[in-house]
Amino acid sequence: MEIPPFPKPESLEAAFALQKALAQRVVLAGSLEGVRRIAALDASHKRGKPLVAVAVLYHLERGPLSVGLGVVPEAALFPYIPGLLSFREAPAYLEALRALPEAPEALLVDGQGIAHPRGLGIAGHLGVHLDLPSLGVAKSLLYGRPEAPLPQEAGSAVRLLSPDGRPLGYAYRSRAGVKPLYVSPGHRVGVEEALAFARALPTRFRLPEPLRLAHLEAGKALRALD
DNA sequence: GCGACAG
DNA sequence: ATCTTGTCGC
Numbered sequence: 001m002e003i004p005p006f007p008k009p010e011s012l013e014a015a016f017a018l019q020k021a022l023a024q025r026v027v028l029a030g031s032l033e034g035v036r037r038i039a040a041l042d043a044s045h046k047r048g049k050p051l052v053a054v055a056v057l058y059h060l061e062r063g064p065l066s067v068g069l070g071v072v073p074e075a076a077l078f079p080y081i082p083g084l085l086s087f088r089e090a091p092a093y094l095e096a097l098r099a100l101p102e103a104p105e106a107l108l109v110d111g112q113g114i115a116h117p118r119g120l121g122i123a124g125h126l127g128v129h130l131d132l133p134s135l136g137v138a139k140s141l142l143y144g145r146p147e148a149p150l151p152q153e154a155g156s157a158v159r160l161l162s163p164d165g166r167p168l169g170y171a172y173r174s175r176a177g178v179k180p181l182y183v184s185p186g187h188r189v190g191v192e193e194a195l196a197f198a199r200a201l202p203t204r205f206r207l208p209e210p211l212r213l214a215h216l217e218a219g220k221a222l223r224a225l226d
Numbered sequence: 227g228c229g230a231c232a233g
Numbered sequence: 234a235t236c237t238t239g240t241c242g243c
Contacts, residue, residue, distance in 0.1 A: 043233070045234045080234080082231040089233070111232050121232070142232045177243095182232085222234095233234055 001103035003130065006091045008078055015084050016118070023119040025128050030188045032106055032133060032197040036060050039068075039104035040210030041093050041126070044218035049225055051077055053092030054218040057100050058108075058210040060201070067217050070095030071225075082142065083117050086125035093126060106189075107134035108201075108210055113184035113194065115144045115160055115168040127187025134186030135194040136169075137211060141182055146171040150180050157195055160184065170195045178206040 009015035036059055043053040053070035070092035078087040089111075097104075112121030113136035120128075121142070127134030144160040150171045151158075157170040160182060169184025169191055185194040201208035207215065 043234075045233080047235075051234085080233065082233090085232055116232080136232085138232050140232065142230095 001097070001130070003094050003098050006094055006129065008091070009087055012081070012084070015078075015087055019118045019120045019125070022125060022128050026114065026119060026124050026186075027188045028114065028185055029190050030133055031193045032135075032189055035105045035133070035197075037065070037102070037104050038106045038108050038210060039097060039100065040108045040208075040214040041096070042110040042211055042214035042218050043089050043092060044215075044222040046222060048074065049222065050074060051089065051092050052218050052222045052225070053089060053096045054214045054221065055093065055096035055100055056210055056214040056217060057102070057104060058213070064210075064213055066101055068096040068099030069221055070097075070099070071221075085111055086120070086122040089122060090126055090129070094129075097130075104132070107132055107186065108208070109134060109136050109186060110138070110211055110214070112136045112138050112142050112182065113169060113186035115142060115182060115184035117143050121184065121186065123184070123186030133188040135189055135197060136182075136184050136186050137198060137208065138182040138184075139179070139207075141171075144168040146180075152176060155199060157183075157199075167191050172198060174198075174203050174206055174208065181206070
C-alpha cells in the first residue's frame with residue numbers, strides 16, 4: 001500500500017486551504033458491499049506523553065487479524081483545534097497503517113467524514129490521502145444537526161443535515177439505551193452506503209467491535225509507555 | 227459580539 | 234484525549 005508522508009501545515013491558513021482543496025476530491029458514491037478486510041483507527045493520548053494511534057486490521061467474518069501502532073511525541077503534534085483534527089492524528093494513523101502486514105480494503109475511523117465544516121473530517125482526509133474508501137464514526141457531533149429526534153430502538157437512524165439542508169450522514173443508535181453515534185462517508189462511499197456498512201458491523205456494545213478493539217488497544221499501548 | 231466546538 | 238467515585242442497572 002502506498003503511504004505518502006503527511007506534511008505538517010506551517011500555518012492555520014495553510015491547513016484550511018488544504019482541507020478545501022482536498023474536499024473537492026472527495027467522492028461521495030460507492031458501496032462497501034463485498035469489503036471484508038478493514039482497518040479500524042483510534043487513538044489515545046495523555047498530556048506529557050506521546051500520542052498513540054492504533055490500526056486494527058479486522059476481517060468482518062474472521063475477526064481481528066493484527067494490530068499496528070503509531071507513536072508520535074507530543075512536541076511533534078499539531079495542536080488540537082476542532083475542525084483540524086486530521087492534522088494532529090493522521091500522521092500517527094499512517095504510521096500505524098504502515099505497521100500492518102497487508103493493506104485494508106477500507107478505513108473505519110473514529111471521527112467525522114463529511115460531517116465537517118469544510119467537508120473533510122479525518123476519515124475523508126485519510127481516504128483521499130490513501131485513495132481508499134473510508135467512513136467516519138464519531139461519538140459526538142461536530143457539524144450538522146439531526147433532522148428529527150433519534151428513536152430509542154437499536155439500529156434506528158435519522159439523517160444529519162448541514163445548515164443549508166444537505167444530507168451529511170446519520171445519527172445512529174447502535175444499541176438500545178446508548179448515546180448516538182454519528183456516521184458519515186469519508187471517501188468513495190455514499191451516505192446511505194456508509195450507514196448500511198455501519199449497521200452491518202458486529203456491535204456488542206456502543207461502538208462497532210473493530211473500533212472498540214482499536215480503542216482498547218490504544219489505551220493499553222499508552223499505559224505501557226511508562 | 228456570543229456560542230459551538232470530532233479527538 | 235484525559236482528569237475522576239460512586240452509583241444506577243442489566
